[in-house]
Amino acid sequence: xxxxxxxxxxxxxxxxxxxxxxxxxxxxxxxxxxxxxxxxxxxxxxxxxxxxxxxxxxxxxxxxxxxxxxxxxxxxxxxxxxxxxxxxxxxxxxxxxxxxxxxxxxxxxxxxxxxxxxxxxxxxxxxxxxxxxxxxxxxxxxxxxxxxxxxxxxxxxxxxxxxxxxxxxxxxxxxxxxxxxxxxxxxxxxxxxxxx
Amino acid sequence: xxxxxxxxxxxxxxxxxxxxxxxxxxxxxxxxxxxxxxxxxxxxxxxxxxxxxxxxxxxxxxxxxxxxxxxxxxxxxxxxxxxxxxxxxxxxxxxxxxxxxxxxxxxxxxxxxxxxxxxxxxxxxxxxxxxxxxxxxxxxxxxxxxxxxxxxxxxxxxxxxxxxxxxxxxxxxxxxxxxxxxxxxxxxxxxxxxxx
Numbered sequence: 001x002x003x004x005x006x007x008x009x010x011x012x013x014x015x016x017x018x019x020x021x022x023x024x025x026x027x028x029x030x031x032x033x034x035x036x037x038x039x040x041x042x043x044x045x046x047x048x049x050x051x052x053x054x055x056x057x058x059x060x061x062x063x064x065x066x067x068x069x070x071x072x073x074x075x076x077x078x079x080x081x082x083x084x085x086x087x088x089x090x091x092x093x094x095x096x097x098x099x100x101x102x103x104x105x106x107x108x109x110x111x112x113x114x115x116x117x118x119x120x121x122x123x124x125x126x127x128x129x130x131x132x133x134x135x136x137x138x139x140x141x142x143x144x145x146x147x148x149x150x151x152x153x154x155x156x157x158x159x160x161x162x163x164x165x166x167x168x169x170x171x172x173x174x175x176x177x178x179x180x181x182x183x184x185x186x187x188x189x190x191x192x193x194x195x196x
Numbered sequence: 197x198x199x200x201x202x203x204x205x206x207x208x209x210x211x212x213x214x215x216x217x218x219x220x221x222x223x224x225x226x227x228x229x230x231x232x233x234x235x236x237x238x239x240x241x242x243x244x245x246x247x248x249x250x251x252x253x254x255x256x257x258x259x260x261x262x263x264x265x266x267x268x269x270x271x272x273x274x275x276x277x278x279x280x281x282x283x284x285x286x287x288x289x290x291x292x293x294x295x296x297x298x299x300x301x302x303x304x305x306x307x308x309x310x311x312x313x314x315x316x317x318x319x320x321x322x323x324x325x326x327x328x329x330x331x332x333x334x335x336x337x338x339x340x341x342x343x344x345x346x347x348x349x350x351x352x353x354x355x356x357x358x359x360x361x362x363x364x365x366x367x368x369x370x371x372x373x374x375x376x377x378x379x380x381x382x383x384x385x386x387x388x389x390x391x392x
Contacts, residue, residue: 074271076272
C-alpha cells in the first residue's frame with residue numbers, strides 16, 4: 001500500500017531516531033474540514049479559486065434581543081442539508097463537492113451522503129459543473145477525490161450500502177498531502193479538465 | 197414612472213370595480229428573499245439552473261444533547277457573511293449574487309453591502325463568473341439587477357454612501373414580476389451572456 005508522502009518511513013524514523021526532530025506537515029488531529037478550509041483560504045490568497053464551505057443549515061426557533069443591536073439565538077436545530085458543503089468558482093467554472101471522513105478501513109458507508117446530496121451532485125454534473133466527493137479514510141491516512149460521474153455510476157451499477165476501498169483505489173484519485181496548499185485537490189481537477 | 201405590469205391600473209380597477217376579483221401575482225407582503233426562493237425552486241423544477249440561498253452564517257456557543265440522537269443549539273450569534281447569499285450553476289457557469297430590499301425611494305445605501313461582499317463580487321467577476329446584485333425598492337415596487345461590473349465601476353468613480361435610483365434606471369435592468377418564475381432574473385442574464 002502506498003502511503004502518501006512516506007508516512008511509514010517517518011514513523012520508522014521516529015522510532016529509530018527519536019532525538020532528531022522530524023519536519024512533518026501532518027497533523028493527525030486536524031479534521032478534513034479544517035484542512036479544506038485552510039486549502040480554500042490559500043487558493044483565495046493566490047487568486048486561484050474562490051471556494052467556500054457553506055454555513056451549516058439550522059432552523060432557528062427562539063431568538064432573544066438583550067439589547068437594541070444584539071440578537072441572540074436561544075434555540076435552534078440542525079437541519080438536513082439540501083446541497084453539498086462546498087462550492088465556488090474555478091477557471092470560470094462552477095465547482096461543487098461534499099467532503100467526508102470515515103474511520104472504517106475497508107469501505108465508505110453510503111449513509112454518510114444524503115439522497116438529495118446525491119441528486120444535487122448529479123444535477124451539477126449534468127449541467128457541466130465540476131462535481132465530486134472528497135473522502136478521507138482516517139485510519140489509512142488516505143484522502144480520495146471521487147468524481148460525481150464515477151460515484152453515480154457506482155450507485156447505478158452496484159446494489160451496496162457502502163463503497164469498498166478497492167473501488168476508490170481503482171476509480172478515485174489519491175490526493176497528496178502538502179503544506180501549501182494542504183490538500184491540493186485542484187491539481188487533480190486540472191488533470192481532469194485538461195489543465196492550464 | 198413606469199410601474200411594472202401596470203400596478204397603477206390595477207389599483208384603479210380595484211377602486212372602480214371592487215366586486216370583480218382581480219387576478220394578481222403581486223403579494224406586497226412577500227419579501228424579496230421569499231420570492232427568490234420560489235424562483236430558484238422553479239428554476240430547479242424545470243432543470244434550468246441550480247441556485248440556492250446559503251444558510252445564514254452563525255457562531256454556535258452552546259449546545260445541548262437532551263437525548264442520544266438530538267442536538268439542540270442553546271446559544272448562537274449571527275456572524276457577518278464573507279460571501280454573498282446566493283450562488284449556483286447556470287449553463288455550466290458559476291453564478292453569484294446578493295439580494296437586498298430598501299424602503300428608501302431615492303437611493304440604495306451602501307451600508308447594506310459589507311466590504312468583503314464587494315470584494316467577493318469583484319473576485320467572481322474577475323474569474324469570469326456571473327456576479328450581480330438584485331436590489332428591490334419596496335416603496336416603488338421596482339426590482340433591479342445590477343451587474344457586479346457596473347456596481348464596482350460606480351464605487352470606483354463615485355465617492356458616495358448610496359447609489360441613487362437614477363443610477364439604477366440608467367445602468368441596471370428592471371426585473372419584470374411574473375408568476376412562474378416569480379422574478380425571472382435569468383432572462384436578463386441570458387441577454388447579458390448572449391442567450392442560449
